[in-house]
Structures are given as structure tokens and as C-alpha cells.
Amino acid sequence: MKEERQPAAMKIAGVKGMNDILPADGALWQALERHLFGWLDAYGYRNMRMPVLELTSLFKRGIGEVTDIVEKEMFSFTDRLNGDELTMRPEFTAGIVRATVEHNLLYNGPQRVFSIGPVFRHERPQRGRYRQFHQIDVEALGFPGPDVDAELIIMAKRLWSDLGLTGVRLEINTLGASAERQAHRAALIEYFEKHHDLLDEDARRRLYANPLRILDTKNPRMQEMVDGAPRLDAYLGADSRAHFERLQQFLVDAGVAYTINPRMVRGLDYYNLTVFEWITSELGSQGTICGGGRYDGLIELFGGKPAPAIGFAIGVERLLELVRLAGRLDGTAACDVYIVHQANEPDSAARLAFRAAEALRDCGVDVITHCGGGSFKSQMKKADASGAELAIIIGDDEVTAGEVSVKALRHEAPQERVLLHNIAARIIALLPESGTNSETED
Numbered sequence: 001m002k003e004e005r006q007p008a009a010m011k012i013a014g015v016k017g018m019n020d021i022l023p024a025d026g027a028l029w030q031a032l033e034r035h036l037f038g039w040l041d042a043y044g045y046r047n048m049r050m051p052v053l054e055l056t057s058l059f060k061r062g063i064g065e066v067t068d069i070v071e072k073e074m075f076s077f078t079d080r081l082n083g084d085e086l087t088m089r090p091e092f093t094a095g096i097v098r099a100t101v102e103h104n105l106l107y108n109g110p111q112r113v114f115s116i117g118p119v120f121r122h123e124r125p126q127r128g129r130y131r132q133f134h135q136i137d138v139e140a141l142g143f144p145g146p147d148v149d150a151e152l153i154i155m156a157k158r159l160w161s162d163l164g165l166t167g168v169r170l171e172i173n174t175l176g177a178s179a180e181r182q183a184h185r186a187a188l189i190e191y192f193e194k195h196h197d198l199l200d201e202d203a204r205r206r207l208y209a210n211p212l213r214i215l216d217t218k219n220p221r222m223q224e225m226v227d228g229a230p231r232l233d234a235y236l237g238a239d240s241r242a243h244f245e246r247l248q249q250f251l252v253d254a255g256v257a258y259t260i261n262p263r264m265v266r267g268l269d270y271y272n273l274t275v276f277e278w279i280t281s282e283l284g285s286q287g288t289i290c291g292g293g294r295y296d297g298l299i300e301l302f303g304g305k306p307a308p309a310i311g312f313a314i315g316v317e318r319l320l321e322l323v324r325l326a327g328r329l330d331g332t333a334a335c336d337v338y339i340v341h342q343a344n345e346p347d348s349a350a351r352l353a354f355r356a357a358e359a360l361r362d363c364g365v366d367v368i369t370h371c372g373g374g375s376f377k378s379q380m381k382k383a384d385a386s387g388a389e390l391a392i393i394i395g396d397d398e399v400t401a402g403e404v405s406v407k408a409l410r411h412e413a414p415q416e417r418v419l420l421h422n423i424a425a426r427i428i429a430l431l432p433e434s435g436t437n438s439e440t441e442d
């Protein structure tokens with residue numbers, strides 16, 4: 001009887017602006033993550049992981065109501081089960097500070113922490129701008145600076161140079177103290193009122209609520225007017241100036257080049273004193289790969305004992321684009337050995353293959369054991385495509401002798417036979433370098 005053909009099931013696509021990272025790219029992501037963990041260890045930063053969901057009020061309070069993120073970009077919803085207003089984190093700082101206060105983390109003194117993972121913003125998707133993207137977030141909690149401010153900046157610079165990135169430039173600014181910003185704010189409002197006809201809709205709405213934000217505009221028609229606005233540096237007091245001067249001295253000592261951008265305000269409300277961005281011109285208009293700043297008021301604002309803090313976030317997708325261009329990180333996920341096996345007696349070669357593979361893994365060698373059968377020829381093709389250095393071949397002869405054959409895949413060398421119990425020592429001797437894939441670069 002003829003079977004009736006089922007209609008093909010409809011495909012369901014992923015969500016717009018949210019990317020799948022497929023195995024071909026996953027290798028470079030993993031290489032980058034491994035590198036990052038080493039880099040963070042080198043400065044004593046410890047990992048912290050928070051839930052993706054937080055109460056919406058946390059971000060409203062932490063980031064500020066009148067900001068791009070809170071006004072337009074958050075994925076928020078009401079929990080149907082209990083009516084909670086929840087938001088998918090658009091950044092890490094608010095969650096880290098919440099957890100720090102909730103678990104009294106600063107009880108034993110300042111903390112250097114980091115987190116890595118996805119964050120969510122409802123933006124118009126384009127190159128370098130996605131709705132789910134990843135951040136590496138680094139925070140120094142409880143440190144007044146400016147020493148730790150410099151450490152964070154020096155640390156970022158080391159990351160760029162380790163990864164072989166050139167052309168990443170640093171801009172810094174100081175936002176002073178709250179009273180200084182208040183005085184500046186009043187002057188700004190007065191100035192923008194005078195140029196009311198030039199303000200766009202966003203700017204008019206923010207004029208009284210958050211005039212500083214207007215300086216952050218991306219509207220080219222407002223640029224000239226904004227460039228003429230009163231500058232905060234005219235309102236800075238002695239302490240703020242000293243903090244900024246000392247930071248710059250540390251940077252000069254460390255050979256970190258920078259420019260001062262008096263217009264930089266950054267996207268959060270509670271920044272004070274030091275703010276900075278690392279920018280590249282190699283990624284088109286989405287050129288900011290890292291942004292950070294000091295937020296001395298936030299811990300108290302979240303109900304904690306007042307304590308200063310500073311941090312930065314790196315956009316991993318943008319960083320990865322640069323890493324790919326620089327080509328220093330190895331983005332191939334080759335293992336050391338691929339085992340091909342085939343015998344007349346069912347499974348006798350497979351059983352030997354499994355024993356050989358586990359013996360090798362005991363000694364730190366990365367192994368793919370062929371699964372799913374097939375001819376030697378087709379298995380050897382897979383071995384070649386896997387990128388492995390060596391193939392281990394097991395057929396009837398090898399099964400009978402309790403041996404395996406070893407063949408070099410990347411250069412000419414005679415095939416050799418090795419006794420099963422000698423396999424690890426011999427394979428390690430044949431592999432380049434230490435015998436296993438090296439995980440760090442130069």
C-alpha cells in the first residue's frame with residue numbers, strides 16, 4: 001500500500017534580532033571566553049551569576065527612568081502567575097548591585113567581580129546592534145578610586161593588546177559630584193530653552209527631566225547646537241578635579257593613551273566622576289566596544305550601606321568582530337585524534353576504539369571516536385575534515401593483535417602500529433607542542 005505523504009511541517013524561525021551561534025562560530029566564542037577567564041583571573045576578578053529576570057523597578061531605579069534603555073529598550077512583561085512586573089536584564093550592573101546588597105557582599109570589604117552572559121534590549125537590529133547580545137561586565141565594588149578606576153582601564157587595554165586589536169582608542173571624562181552636576185544642569189536647561197526650536201522630540205521631552213541626556217543625542221541636526229552647550233568642567237570642584245587628575249597620572253604612567261571627551265555622559269543616570277569608552281573605527285557606526293564609569297550612589301540607592309563602585313561592560317559581539325579581523329585567536333575547534341574503526345566481527349573494532357579513546361582522554365588528549373559506521377574511506381574523510389592531527393585506525397588485524405595503527409593527517413610520516421597499553425605515551429610523543437590542544441594564545 002502506498003503511504004500518504006504528510007504535508008511538511010511549518011518551520012518556526014528564531015526571534016528577530018536574536019542570533020543563533022552555530023558550531024562554526026562557537027569555537028571562536030569558546031576561545032574568546034577561555035581567554036577572558038584567564039584575563040579576569042590575572043586581575044583577581046571573581047565570577048558572579050545573576051538571574052536573567054529582575055523586577056522591572058530595579059532597572060527603572062538603577063538605570064534611570066529617562067534613559068534610552070528604560071524608555072524604549074526593555075523586554076518587560078507581567079508575570080501571569082503572580083502579577084510581578086519583570087524585565088529581561090538590559091545590562092548587568094543593576095543586578096550585580098542588587099545581589100551585592102541582598103547578600104551583604106561588601107561586609108568583608110571591597111569586591112572585584114565579573115559576569116558574562118546575554119542581555120536584552122529592544123533595539124532596531126543592525127550590524128553590531130542586536131536584541132539579545134552578550135556582555136562581559138566587570139565591577140569593582142567598594143573602592144573609592146581613582147586607583148581602581150585606572151586599574152579597570154589598564155586591564156581593558158591589556159585585553160585589546162592580548163587579542164591583537166589595534167585601533168581601539170580611549171575616551172574619558174569626569175561627571176563630577178552630584179552638586180556640581182546640579183549646577184551644570186541648571187545652566188544646560190537655560191541654554192536648551194534658548195535653542196528650543198532646534199530640539200527634537202526626544203530632547204524636548206527630556207529637557208527638564210534629564211537635560212544631560214540631550215548631550216548624548218545621536219541626531220546629527222542637533223550636533224552643532226549641542227557642541228555649544230555649557231560644559232560640566234566649568235562647574236567641577238577641587239575634589240572632582242583631583243580625582244580626574246590622579247586617574248590621568250596613573251594612565252600616563254601605564255602608557256595608556258586617551259582623549260578627554262567633555263561631551264561623554266553615558267547611558268545611565270547614576271554615573272559620577274570617571275566615565276570612559278573604548279571606541280574603534282573598524283566596525284562602522286557601532287564602534288563603542290566598551291563603556292564604563294563610576295556609580296558611587298547606586299549601592300545606597302538600592303538600600304545598601306553607602307559604598308563607592310565603578311565598572312565597565314564590553315559588548316562581546318562587537319569585540320568578537322574585531323577579534324576575527326585581528327586573527328590572533330584560534331577559532332578552529334580541532335581535536336587531537338580521530339579514531340576510525342571497522343571489523344568483520346560486529347563491534348570488536350568499536351570496543352577497542354572506545355578503550356583506546358578513554359585511555360587517551362585519561363592523559364588529556366582530545367579524541368573523537370567515529371560513530372555510525374561506514375567504510376574506512378568515508379571514515380578517513382571525516383577524520384581529515386575534523387582537523388585532528390592524528391588518525392587511529394582499527395581494523396581486523398589490529399583487533400587480533402591488540403594494537404592500533406597511527407597515521408599522521410597533517411604531514412607525511414610512515415604509519416605505525418602501537419600496542420594498546422602504550423597508546424597514550426606514543427600519541428603524546430607524536431602530537432605537536434605539549435600533546436594536547438593548547439588553550440591559550442602565545
Ligand code: ATP
Binds near residue numbers: 291314318
Ligand atoms: P550604544 O551607544 O552603541 O547604544 P550603549 O551606550 O547603549 O551603546 P552600554 O549600555 O554601555 O552601550 O553597553 C556596553 C556595550 O555593549 C557597548 O559598548 C556595546 O559594545 C555593547 N552593546 C550595547 N548595545 C548593544 C546591542 N544592541 N547589540 C550589541 N552590542 C551592544
Ligand code: MG
Binds near residue numbers: 068267
Ligand atoms: Mg544603546
